[in-house]
Amino acid sequence: MASKAVHVETQRDKLERKEAAILRAARSVFVDNGFDGARMSEIAKRAGVGEGTIYSYYESKAELMLAVLQQFWDGLTLEARNVMVGVKAPEAIKRLEALATYHLEILIQNADFINLSFALRRNNSEVSVSRDHLRQYVAVFDEIFCRGQDRGELRPDSLLWHARDVFYGTLEYSARSIEVVADSKGNDRLQKPVVDNLIALFANHFGTVKQSNEIEKSAEQLNRIESKLDQLLS
Amino acid sequence: MASKAVHVETQRDKLERKEAAILRAARSVFVDNGFDGARMSEIAKRAGVGEGTIYSYYESKAELMLAVLQQFWDGLTLEARNVMVGVKAPEAIKRLEALATYHLEILIQNADFINLSFALRRNNSEVSVSRDHLRQYVAVFDEIFCRGQDRGELRPDSLLWHARDVFYGTLEYSARSIEVVADSKGNDRLQKPVVDNLIALFANHFGTVKQSNEIEKSAEQLNRIESKLDQLLS
DNA sequence: CGACAAACTGAATACCACTCGATATTATCG
DNA sequence: CGATAATATCGAGTGGTATTCAGTTTGTCG
Numbered sequence: 237m238a239s240k241a242v243h244v245e246t247q248r249d250k251l252e253r254k255e256a257a258i259l260r261a262a263r264s265v266f267v268d269n270g271f272d273g274a275r276m277s278e279i280a281k282r283a284g285v286g287e288g289t290i291y292s293y294y295e296s297k298a299e300l301m302l303a304v305l306q307q308f309w310d311g312l313t314l315e316a317r318n319v320m321v322g323v324k325a326p327e328a329i330k331r332l333e334a335l336a337t338y339h340l341e342i343l344i345q346n347a348d349f350i351n352l353s354f355a356l357r358r359n360n361s362e363v364s365v366s367r368d369h370l371r372q373y374v375a376v377f378d379e380i381f382c383r384g385q386d387r388g389e390l391r392p393d394s395l396l397w398h399a400r401d402v403f404y405g406t407l408e409y410s411a412r413s414i415e416v417v418a419d420s421k422g423n424d425r426l427q428k429p430v431v432d433n434l435i436a437l438f439a440n441h442f443g444t445v446k447q448s449n450e451i452e453k454s455a456e457q458l459n460r461i462e463s464k465l466d467q468l469l470s
Numbered sequence: 471m472a473s474k475a476v477h478v479e480t481q482r483d484k485l486e487r488k489e490a491a492i493l494r495a496a497r498s499v500f501v502d503n504g505f506d507g508a509r510m511s512e513i514a515k516r517a518g519v520g521e522g523t524i525y526s527y528y529e530s531k532a533e534l535m536l537a538v539l540q541q542f543w544d545g546l547t548l549e550a551r552n553v554m555v556g557v558k559a560p561e562a563i564k565r566l567e568a569l570a571t572y573h574l575e576i577l578i579q580n581a582d583f584i585n586l587s588f589a590l591r592r593n594n595s596e597v598s599v600s601r602d603h604l605r606q607y608v609a610v611f612d613e614i615f616c617r618g619q620d621r622g623e624l625r626p627d628s629l630l631w632h633a634r635d636v637f638y639g640t641l642e643y644s645a646r647s648i649e650v651v652a653d654s655k656g657n658d659r660l661q662k663p664v665v666d667n668l669i670a671l672f673a674n675h676f677g678t679v680k681q682s683n684e685i686e687k688s689a690e691q692l693n694r695i696e697s698k699l700d701q702l703l704s
Numbered sequence: 705c706g707a708c709a710a711a712c713t714g715a716a717t718a719c720c721a722c723t724c725g726a727t728a729t730t731a732t733c734g
Numbered sequence: 735c736g737a738t739a740a741t742a743t744c745g746a747g748t749g750g751t752a753t754t755c756a757g758t759t760t761g762t763c764g
Contacts, residue, residue, distance in 0.1 A: 251711090254711095275751075275752095276751080276752060276753085277751085277752095280714095285712075285713085286712060286713040286714060287713080287714065287752090287753085288712065288713055288714065288753085288754075288755080289711080289712055289713070291752095291753065291754080292711070292712075296752080296753080297752065297753090354585075354588065394667075395663070395667070397647050398644070398663070398664065398667045400643075400647075401640055401643035401644045401646075401647055401664075402636070402639075402640045402643075402667075402668070402671065404639075404643055405636075405638075405639030405640040405641070405642055405643030405644070406635055406636045406639040406640060407639070408639055408643075409634075409635035409636075409638055409639030409642075410632070410635045410639070412635075413631050413634075413635055429629070429632070430632065430635075433628075433629070433632045433636075434636070436675065437636065437671060437674075437675040440671075440674045440675045441670065441671040441674045441675060457692055457696065458692065460696070461692070461695060461696055461699060464696075464699050464700075464703065465699065467703065468699070468702060468703065485742090488742095509720075509721090510720075510721060510722080511720085511721095514744095514745095519743075519744085520743055520744040520745060521721090521722085521744080521745065522722085522723080522724085522743070522744055522745065523742080523743055523744070525721095525722065525723080526742070526743080530721080530722080531721065531722090
């Protein structure tokens, strides 16, 4: 029985190794040539297997791509969590700033890959898998935001998904705008203002500390009135 | 000379009619099946022409798709401008609210088409044309925003493209979120809060006038009270 | 070892965008 | 009108690629 178990294990290991090789090869070919430009024959060659073998692991080219993307998003999620562990500040706004900086950087550096990710969402019905992984990724934001609400730093009446869409939507569009300018060294010059703007906007709109000068002045005025009334009453 | 002109005209008309038929057929096939799923043979059949004929009007499937998209975006731009003409209020915030409402509706109703539009931006080098038309579309926003700055309603130190990315990025992501819920009749229930949230956010962050009406009124009232009290005290 | 199963292979297949020579339609003359 | 040129149209054929499958190799167990 034991020997059988060992045999099965080795076999499984071997399959996994082969699958990993295919995935690695696929990733490099997709990155090099894009989805349409990638040839299955090239992937097979780089993975050291026959073309047909790939189809015993993945039903189609699209599904193979999907698997590559899943791995990619999982990596991003992991890294995002690592980044957040490194941020000691407990304030939601500070943490969101770190997340925004990280996410914008990722968007710009992996633009092709991320675009491919979205491009695939049409052609394939197995979208849900991809959506799950995306959901895990945005969960990092969700946790920060909810904790901010719990701590009383963010308005409790704001909807999580509204805030999330503002956050990721703005960053993605900003990444595209920055791409268009396409300055290899000037990116940082553009990225920080975008993050600063977004964070200021979040603080303004979703933050609980709302007092502007005017409101503060009104409060002072009210205090004066109250003391005057006190004078009258005394 | 006159008869020659007439002949040329008729011929041109005929070609235009045929081109329009191809475009119409292409659009319906693309909408039904997506870009990859669309068969040129099907487009030819629906347009009532031979497959080869299509290629005397458009160099490739991608270019045909591009033409369809251009028509689509041009229509959107036109309609957006019409909507804005109908909005009498001159305040930038009011006008942006109308634009956001319109844009979100469009995003949700034409989700497939718009996704296709973005999906194509990777595979094709003739992107620039598409980008031009997109630029025309967002110009509607730009004009409102700049005018708002001129009128002193919006902060003059805010960057146009930052604001634009917040606006369109948020709306696109919100549209996707709403799609996921995919309630045929409940959309409106979700759409309005998204627009309200975005507009409030804009007013908070990009607006110069921080005071809401209520606060202003309170302030006036407070002034009245204070002067009356002063009367009393003197 | 022999028998069976599982995994692998790449030549053959199916499918599709696109080409091109043949055909039909229209324009331009005498 | 008839002839000729010019233009537009067609759809069978071409090339190229994802996918399949019959045959081969590799692994397992009595």
